[in-house]
Amino acid sequence: MIPENTAIPEVVFIGRSNIGKSSLINGLVNRNGLVKTSSKPGHTRMMNFFKIGDKLSLVDMPGYGWKSRDEWGDMILSYLQNRKNLRRIYILVDPSHGLKDSDLQIMKLLDGSGLSYQVVLTKMDRLSRTKYGSSKAEIEAQLVKDAICCFPMVLGVSSRTRDGLDELRAAIVKASQLGL
Template sequence: MFLWQPRLLLHYRIQQQLTCRCVHSLASFQQVSRLPERKWRGVVFPFSSLEGHLDRSVDRGDFQLFHPSEEDLQRAERLFTPSAKHVILYTSSAVRMDHVPEIQQPEVCFIGRSNVGKSSLIRSLFSLAPEVEVRVSKTPGHTKKMNFFRVGQAFSLVDMPGYGHKAPRDFVDMVEPYLQARENLVRTFLLVDGSVGPQRADLVAVEMCEEFGLPYVMVMTKIDKVRPGILLPHLLQVQNLIKTQTKYCFAQPFLVSSTQFSGVHLLRCFITHVTGNLQMDSTTS
């Protein structure tokens, strides 16, 4: 039935031998959890480092809706760790819906402006599988196709082309049909640059997600590039946008840094949860 599996396993073993597994020390939650508690919590839950800068009148509740346990984080990490029986790999690219691979497993996709750091974030999510090729360019707008990654039999992840002035010419014809017609799409992750806050193009993307009735999440990237005094107003702006102008967006915005791995472990856990691979008793999704 699965004639391709022996070839994939052989490819995996060869890549394991040829690839230098130079994994960042903060890529693994097991390593992060060995840090002093205040420090590892700041990495895993970036909002905890900002909370002290907030005015007392600000409700903290919506920033901590998804708060998994250490056990949950460890279980999620295992899903992002490859093995011979759990292969994580890039599978294909597509520019039209008739090129999109037909799969049954749950799927998540990442969209955002061309220079928001989308591919960098995906590479950090897959950092425990360095043999997975996620191309990251210094030139904004590098991603011109829909790139599909498979995480074993658990779920697939799609890196979408960036929108904005560097978007591919056929962006609308490529992306909108996918978002509207992809039946196994369980969550869209809308990335916003934390160093500049939501831009006009981001607001258009929010309107599109709302129009299509998509369950989506807003993720603020590059939080290591800006001081708390600048990041916080942008975070509050996003939170106000979610509260006042959205119906289908998850109430909690996520904060991430692809280089410092802040929030990456939490995002892995959330993806694992919304794809049905991690059951949690006390969370809203």
């Protein structure tokens, strides 16, 4: 169930199934097991809202590009387009695989609706520094070419090693204008 529009700022994490959305929310709030994760794609089936005190909501989404693309599109696009308190959309991308067609399709939809988003690369721990760096550069070049409403800075995280989480938290605070 989607809570009514509230005044509490919200940020949402979207991306393909198994990309690490739910793990990232656990990492950000420092509570493993708050959100259920799984090595099987398609684990999260509904939108889940996690309130951080009464200041901020982190929203977990079912993955796209796995079985339920149509359902995903209708339900989630209408949420993204109508949510007044939504401060940023984070699109999670695996740097081992790069941008997939499904990512580009979603970005096109967001561009078409004038919704801004920022790309976060997940599972950084799986790549060497060099491989991560070259994948990030390639993704950034593609975004400059193909994406319109993309926030220019690409962030990187590992929920496993906790690398990049502080930078992402700072970005969320800034995007949400929390002024903590």
